Amino acid sequence: MIIDRTQSPAYQAIQEIRLPTVQTQTLDNGMLLHSVAVQQQPILRLECIFDAGTWYETTSNTAFFAVKMLGEGTQGRTASQISEYIDRYGAFLELSSGPDRASLVVYCLTKFLPNVLPLIRELLTEPVFPEKELEDLRNITLQNLRVNYEKNAYLAGVLFREKLFGSDHPYGRSQRPELIEKLTRDEILGFYERVIQNRPFQVLVAGQVTENESILINRELGQLPVQGDTAVPAHTIRQEGDQQPVLFEKTASIQSSIRFGRRLFTRQHPDFFPMLVTNEVLGGYFGSRLMKNIREEKGFTYGISSNVVSFRRDGYFLIGTDVNRENTEQTLDEIRKEIRLLQTELVTSEELETVKNFMAGEFVGSLNTPFEIADRYKVILLDGLPADFLTTYIANLRMVTPEQILEAARQYLIDDSLQEVVVGGKVMLPDEINKVTKLFHK
């Protein structure tokens, strides 16, 4: 049989998704347990989620330290005994804090859940915040930070968020060494007592879970005392001055990290989907216009991408790349050119079809494991999105028109509203040329 290899096979556009449902039940103490049951592998992930992100801090860095310190000693166990216990059951513990929430996450074989649960309860209710372990954690955090400060991409992200939200705002501030150095145990303990201890939480479990696991979870986490609600503080966003470009010179850098973008909105905003598709066309996937232009035509970079980042109460739009230092200015010009094109010419129906099909396929592909499904459900369970947000996601993408994309680009990507941050440099310094040449041809 001779086949015509120039002809692509017939295909179907994805219109809908199959999704395991999330089952929600109320534990004895009134807290909610959400379960995503997928019985394929003998494993599960259990997450206890608190309203205890940086949003709830009265002192910077307390959320991070309070949550990490939960694993560093309880009334009954030392830090070493805790890690020894977790490791003995092959479990993995993650103590993480974000801008909005903090969570204690454990991954384990389902058969070890009965062994792991009492420890989780202990970590949440009986932490003792020992001095020695606090100093260890402070030291580790400070040293990590010193290394991160040497990374252009890290520094560019810090400066960018500061410019967008203000360096005091929970969405704008990052870890700062001088503040970490003077953070006290009392401040950390205070954060724990105010927003974690005896405070409401939600449990999200995904993987091989049955009625039996729910009973076990209720027996431990359903018995934690819960009093009152966590008060939600208000924060004012203080954008720092105008959108003056930021250039952080690093003479030893052979590449520049570029961040370019603006504050945006939450997923509830009526323009969320049009903006999501606009972002995808511009820099959201490998075939995006920025990728084609800056990487595939010019070879300035290993990668360039744009993102719509959504928090509980705000969000931002961001273009990011690391480019050859001497091409920094030209890359910025090209980014602006691509944005202008989006503002002046309608996206063709062919390009838009590719983008929508890709987004739909990517969405389906991102619901492939119990953990990914649970993560997707979080926006409904925690950010107050409508219950059909996931099932209508593809339909909502499909409805976006070329006119809406043009409009979104005109409304949200106005040049004056976009903040530019460069870490590295815009020009090749004379002594740099020698250094680089030496590096390349030693």
Add this chain to the structure above:
Amino acid sequence: MIHYEHFVLDNGLRVYVHEDESTPIAAVNILYNVGSRDEDPNRTGFAHLFEHLMFGGSRHIPSYDEPLQKVGGENNAFTSPDITNYYITLPSANLETAFWLESDRMLSLSFDPQVLDVQQKVVIEEFKQRYLNQPYGDVWLKMRPLAYQEHPYRWATIGKDISHIENATLDDVKSFFFKYYLPNNAVLVVAGNVTVEQVKQLCQKWFAPIPSGEPYVRQLPQEPVQTEARKLETSANVPLNALYKAYHMPGRFDPDFQATDLLSDMLGRSKSSRLYQQLLRQNPLFNNISAYITSSADPGLLVIQGTLNEGVTLEEADAAVEAVVQDLIDNPVADDELAKVKNQAEATLAFSEVELLNRAMNLAFAANAGDPELVNQEADRIQSVTPADVQRMAQQVLRKDNCSTLYYRAA
């Protein structure tokens, strides 16, 4: 447990099918049996540069990515010292698109000089972004030639030097393609919401017409046993002193691999490990310390690495690490400690099989190594390791004269 069926096409392409109807997607993983270890020492970085070129259009299809994106598919690839691996996930209804694209680029590339020109630049930016413009980014550019003197693992997959990438020609590209990118030098795994019958038909249609080529027989110089401790010092503009120690160990499919893997876990996998407890907690010389293995097909490395606290000398830290290591050589391992790292390994294995694509890749790696069943024997192999095995491997691997040490000083 990953169940699968297997068949071979007349042109030598080995095909494995893992059916999983619980997912709406399909994964197509194609592994070519060529990595940076197969490169000419004067043209390193080539396998990886070549991987980039595989996305620059094939004989009948000018763009690889666009048609795939159009049917809702995603793809990527990676190159390791051992292999080059390409993978696609897409809605299973559009499976044939993956066959169309993958078979055409196995048939022949477009060999467009413009594509080579741009991808050379892209790879050079990748080199800078990952290896030169990152704190400690060049560690493996220095460690590999220290630990390996004969075996091609002595250069990094990105290449020894940017000039090697700059000097690549279109003729190099063509001869590389026709030497390695053959149906009889590849393993295809199709997984997910597919049937064996469907995959057979698609293979017949798209891959069977591709001619086979001269079989590639790998003949690499093997690394001689190291008999003398090696040491290198370097300095760079980094904030903290760092210590790296690499010991030769058995390859991924050697019977002693699992015992050595568990040995490295005891040393420095997690917070309860010996190095972390003794040298970060009890005697705080380090603010970060871990041990891991490179898991390569040919004999690999067990690596210990850490960053030092201020005021601690590299010599002092190195001596402390060696004392922890010596204890494992001298004294038997307790059953409890072994049971702990076995449980960790069992859980890691179970978690690695959650993702469909991972299952497809694990199957491809094992099949390429000569026996797909290895993928399902891993759990038993881990469980059968005894305390005596661990001590024997400690004595064999953790010898001082089997070690390469790098002192990375903050300038």
